[in-house]
Amino acid sequence: MAMQSPAAVAEAAAPIIRFDGVTKRFGALTVLDDFxxxxxxxxxxxxxxxxxxxKSTVLRILxxxxxxxxxxxxxxxxxxxxxxxxxxxxxSEKHLRAIRCxxxxxxxxxxxxxxxxxxxxxTEAPRAHGVPRAEAEGRALDLLGLVGLAxxxxxxxxxxxxxxxxxxxxxxxxxMRPRVLLFDEPTSALDPQLVGEVLGVIRSLAHExxxxxxxxxxxxxxxxxxxxxxxxxxxxxxxxQGDPERMFRSPEHPETxxxxxxxxx
Amino acid sequence: xxxxxxxDTSTPLAFxxxxxxxxxxxxxVTVKAALAGFAIAIVMGLVFALLRRSRIRAVSWTTAFVVxxxxxxxxxxxxxxxYYVLPDYGVVMPAFLxxxxxxxxxxSAYTSEVYRGGIDAIPRGQWExxxxxxxxxxxxxxxxxxPQVVPRIVPAMGNxxxxxxxxxxxxxxxxxxxMLGLANMIGEQTYQYLLPxxxxxxxxxxxxxxxxxxxxxxxxxxxxxxxxxx
Amino acid sequence: xxxxxxxxxxxxxxxxxxEITFVSIVIGGxxxxxxxxARVEGGRIPAFVALCYTExxxxxxxxxxxxxxYYALxxxxxxxxxxxTGIIGLSLHAGGxxxxxxxxxxxxxxxxxxxxxxxxxxSRRHTLFHIVLPQSLVEMxxxxxxxxxxxxxxxxxxxxxxxxxxxFRAQSIRNLTLxxxxxxxLTLIGYFLMALxxxxxxxxxxxxxxxxxxxxxxxxx
Numbered sequence: 014m015a016m017q018s019p020a021a022v023a024e025a026a027a028p029i030i031r032f033d034g035v036t037k038r039f040g041a042l043t044v045l046d047d048f049x050x051x052x053x054x055x056x057x058x059x060x061x062x063x064x065x066x067x068k069s070t071v072l073r074i075l076x077x078x079x080x081x082x083x084x085x086x087x088x089x090x091x092x093x094x095x096x097x098x099x100x101x102x103x104x105s106e107k108h109l110r111a112i113r114c115x116x117x118x119x120x121x122x123x124x125x126x127x128x129x130x131x132x133x134x135x136t137e138a139p140r141a142h143g144v145p146r147a148e149a150e151g152r153a154l155d156l157l158g159l160v161g162l163a164x165x166x167x168x169x170x171x172x173x174x175x176x177x178x179x180x181x182x183x184x185x186x187x188x189m190r191p192r193v194l195l196f197d198e199p200t201s202a203l204d205p206q207l208v209g210e211v212l213g214v215i216r217s218l219a220h221e222x223x224x225x226x227x228x229x230x231x232x233x234x235x236x237x238x239x240x241x242x243x244x245x246x247x248x249x250x251x252x253x254q255g256d257p258e259r260m261f262r263s264p265e266h267p268e269t270x271x272x273x274x275x276x277x278x
Numbered sequence: 279x280x281x282x283x284x285x286d287t288s289t290p291l292a293f294x295x296x297x298x299x300x301x302x303x304x305x306x307v308t309v310k311a312a313l314a315g316f317a318i319a320i321v322m323g324l325v326f327a328l329l330r331r332s333r334i335r336a337v338s339w340t341t342a343f344v345v346x347x348x349x350x351x352x353x354x355x356x357x358x359x360x361y362y363v364l365p366d367y368g369v370v371m372p373a374f375l376x377x378x379x380x381x382x383x384x385x386s387a388y389t390s391e392v393y394r395g396g397i398d399a400i401p402r403g404q405w406e407x408x409x410x411x412x413x414x415x416x417x418x419x420x421x422x423x424x425p426q427v428v429p430r431i432v433p434a435m436g437n438x439x440x441x442x443x444x445x446x447x448x449x450x451x452x453x454x455x456x457m458l459g460l461a462n463m464i465g466e467q468t469y470q471y472l473l474p475x476x477x478x479x480x481x482x483x484x485x486x487x488x489x490x491x492x493x494x495x496x497x498x499x500x501x502x503x504x505x506x507x508x
Numbered sequence: 509x510x511x512x513x514x515x516x517x518x519x520x521x522x523x524x525x526x527e528i529t530f531v532s533i534v535i536g537g538x539x540x541x542x543x544x545x546a547r548v549e550g551g552r553i554p555a556f557v558a559l560c561y562t563e564x565x566x567x568x569x570x571x572x573x574x575x576x577x578y579y580a581l582x583x584x585x586x587x588x589x590x591x592x593t594g595i596i597g598l599s600l601h602a603g604g605x606x607x608x609x610x611x612x613x614x615x616x617x618x619x620x621x622x623x624x625x626x627x628x629x630x631s632r633r634h635t636l637f638h639i640v641l642p643q644s645l646v647e648m649x650x651x652x653x654x655x656x657x658x659x660x661x662x663x664x665x666x667x668x669x670x671x672x673x674x675x676f677r678a679q680s681i682r683n684l685t686l687x688x689x690x691x692x693x694l695t696l697i698g699y700f701l702m703a704l705x706x707x708x709x710x711x712x713x714x715x716x717x718x719x720x721x722x723x724x725x726x727x728x729x
Contacts, residue, residue: 347696347700350657350661350699350700350703350707351661351696351700351703352660352661352662352663352664353661354664354667354668354675355664355678355692355695355699356696358675358678359696362688362692363688366688366689444567444568445569447569447571447572448571448665450571458569458571458572462575471575471579472576472579472583475572475575475576475579475580476576476580478572479568479569479572479573479576482568483563483564483567483568486566486567487567490567
């Protein structure tokens with residue numbers, strides 16, 4: 014993050030993601046309670062915490078996969094809110110689509126389209142949004158090179174290992190050139206020996222200084238290595254956040270300490 | 279006039295109310311035929327399903343062929359076959375019985391597949407465990423297979439019962455006076471077909487919707503715990 | 509060997525049966541997709557109209573429907589020959605059942621696929637036609653195969669509105685000759701063979717769909 018342009022530094026004042034008092038309930042269960050949180054452009058933020066603490070919900074709300082009941086979300090200058098506890102999206106589909114233009118997401122279970130080749134999985138979104146075929150394919154091949162799977166372009170998802178599928182999913186998410194990329198436990202569904210190749214790809218992306226990354230993971234060592242900031246989540250709140258070195262070396266809050274002890278033991 | 283009930287063709291409403299009792303008499307025949315046919319289908323379906331599991335190749339293959347043949351040929355033609363061919367060989371029975379037999383046979387082909395699916399869904403490990411415990415074949419079916427299979431197949435069986443109910447009008451072609459047969463007779467005598475036929479359609483629709491809703495309720499109440507198949 | 513003399517007439521009837529079945533399956537298939545998609549994706553009013561259509565045609569007997577159309581259509585000024593009436597009845601009936609097949613398969617596409625489509629910012633239409641339908645088409649095919657066989661079998665009912673199909677021919681011959689056993693045995697075999705051919709055609713289509721959707725059956729490489 015050393016070589017930021019003056020413009021990027023100036024823009025960093027305005028966060029690209031901002032949650033203002035967002036409350037999210039599933040029936041009687043409150044998953045996020047008056048949640049406020051901001052991410053600067055280009056920042057790499059990791060959310061850690063016990064399962065069920067609401068960290069994945071943050072990503073799913075950002076991707077407009079989940080409605081929320083109260084508060085406001087601002088994403089790349091587009092505001093979006095749900096006054097009055099309505100359960101459904103109030104924003105129009107058109108507005109949601111404008112918001113989604115800024116965001117890409119990598120899922121725990123890859124969610125590749127099983128009936129499309131690797132190449133088609135990656136080119137489908139750009140082509141649906143009007144990018145000419147040749148250009149979309151050129152972009153897809155570059156991305157496949159980036160994730161180290163250029164030779165697999167004509168394979169189908171079922172013919173790939175889990176690690177390869179997840180790398181394709183990362184390329185697919187990048188093909189729309191999002192400003193924000195969300196990773197929802199990208200290695201949790203993988204066999205241990207395949208985790209490394211996926212983390213390697215994510216690590217190389219972390220060097221792109223204008224890509225904002227929000228990562229939910231249980232890989233603590235990796236979080237420490239790639240993040241600018243680590244947030245510890247518990248029961249729908251951020252208990253503690255800060256510089257990864259400090260968070261892992263000397264956590265201040267007892268809940269953070271207990272959690273880190275249990276996962277690093 | 280039919281069953282001592284006269285009809286009044288002065289207004290559509292009067293006509294409808296005057297023929298409704300006649301159609302309802304037909305409905306009792308429809309329901310009886312469907313129930314009797316379903317009883318046959320349940321028993322014969324099980325017989326077919328078990329014969330198909332026979333270790334003797336000739337038996338299982340023949341059964342498979344018979345089931346396939348019953349399933350791939352029209353009920354109407356099977357009905358004509360039984361109605362006209364059986365008497366040629368000295369088997370004379372009332373039309374109602376012939377109709378019920380045809381319905382039951384056709385649907386036993388379907389129900390046998392339901393039984394088969396239910397039995398096949400029991401994991402191999404359970405059969406092996408039963409063998410390891412040295413249970414008799416009877417005990418295995420009574421205590422292991424049936425308690426697990428029955429809750430799973432009840433909804434499918436119910437749907438076939440409803441389907442069968444809807445097919446009973448075909449029996450009118452062999453002179454059985456169920457609802458459709460009566461509606462057609464009323465039409466022949468009054469030259470008004472549309473109203474009786476519409477009423478028959480509505481009665482079917484109403485009863486089918488009620489039955490489907492009932493099956494749906496039943497499906498929700500059936501025990502799901504302890505039936506961890508597939 | 510008098511059974512040979514029945515064959516030409518029965519064959520003519522079988523041709524009529526095949527034609528009516530084929531046309532009804534095609535029209536019924538189109539209706540299935542129209543009504544099935546309307547129920548899942550159509551918005552409130554189209555979904556309600558489709559629901560009424562499927563419930564009415566699945567909730568009443570085909571035979572009642574055929575008689576009803578036979579007598580009702582002329583009253584609203586639509587006078588068709590019996591063959592057209594038969595095809596209309598069979599198609600509407602098949603479409604009602606097929607719509608449920610389409611609806612079930614559309615709803616069976618995993619939620620994660622829809623989420624992935626949303627994350628890539630696809631429109632609803634794009635998601636339906638490029639993600640949901642291609643995947644569910646494969647799932648629908650076995651049920652459509654059964655529906656096709658059902659349509660063939662039910663087509664025998666059109667003989668009762670005086671269409672000279674296979675069943676109608678069989679009845680005529682049997683009334684002339686009283687040779688019930690031979691006539692009906694031949695007729696049953698005729699339907700059975702047609703069903704086998706139809707099943708083979710449907711399996712072929714299923715294979716084409718499967719290849720079109722390009723689902724490799726291979727396990728992980």
